[in-house]
Amino acid sequence: VSGVYVMLIASARDTSLSSELKAALRNLHPVMVSLQNMDRTLAHPFEAFVSSLLQEICSKLALAPEPIALTFERMSGQYGVPRAFKLQIGEILRSRPSERLVILLDELDEVFRAESRETAKQLRNMIESETRVSWIAASTMLVRSSIGQYSSPWFNILEPIELRAMEWSSAFQMLRQLGVRAGFDWSEEAITAVLDSTGRRPYLIQLLGAHVTDDLNAQARDRVTGGDVTAGAIRLLDEISLTGSYWGFVWNEAQ
Secondary structure, three states, rough: OHHHHHHHHOOOOOOOHHHHHHHHOOOEEEEEEEHOOOOOOOOOOHHHHHHHHHHHHHOOOOOOOHHHHHHHHOOOOOOOHHHHHHHHHHHHHHHHOOOOEEEEOOOHHHHHOOOHHHHHHHHHHHOOOOOEEEEOOOOOOOOHHHHHHHOOOOOOOOOOOOOOOOHHHHHHHHHHHHHHHHHOEHHHHHHHHHHHHHHOOOOHHHHHHHHHHHHHHHHOOOOOOOHHHHHHHHHHHOOOHHHHHHHHHHHHOOO
């Protein structure tokens, strides 16, 4: 999902948009973080995660991250993590008045654990704290029911968008066009193999396609064959985490 998101932002900057929209896109900075990277062995894992997020934001805006991180650490102990984040993000954006941030928060399902209830509430407060920061949360789990419950900390704040399977013709055309733009010649056999293997999910197409083209770059080739796709898929399936998280439900649905 992260790769698809970056691809969309990058392609939008290259289209023939109005000068006003181009200027707006130039001032839009994507920041990608994953809740799966939160180190739960620490005494205050969520505080450490938010601190790393602020440092990543500073990096995107060419600001020194150390002062922000130190002030956040002091304030979070005094005011709590959400308020400390609000104060620091306000300080960051005051120094860059024309800039906007879009934060892609991956692996949202991490906060649906029973022990993460308080983390989810703090994260909700952060998401609501600054209008010049937009959030996109991604999850491999079906969280629509959890989001829709009145008792959920996400009730009435997140709009779920499910990335469903694409129509065959649309997926075929998308993969072929992206291949041309990236300098790769995808054979019809290779495209068919990708669409069959991924269930035509756009994020899985991107994931498998990236692995295949990485292999071709290493071999200094630009013609993609069905055999290349098979090799890339086998390499992906050797990664147990991917098998369970990304591919398992496609196979279950096929059964």
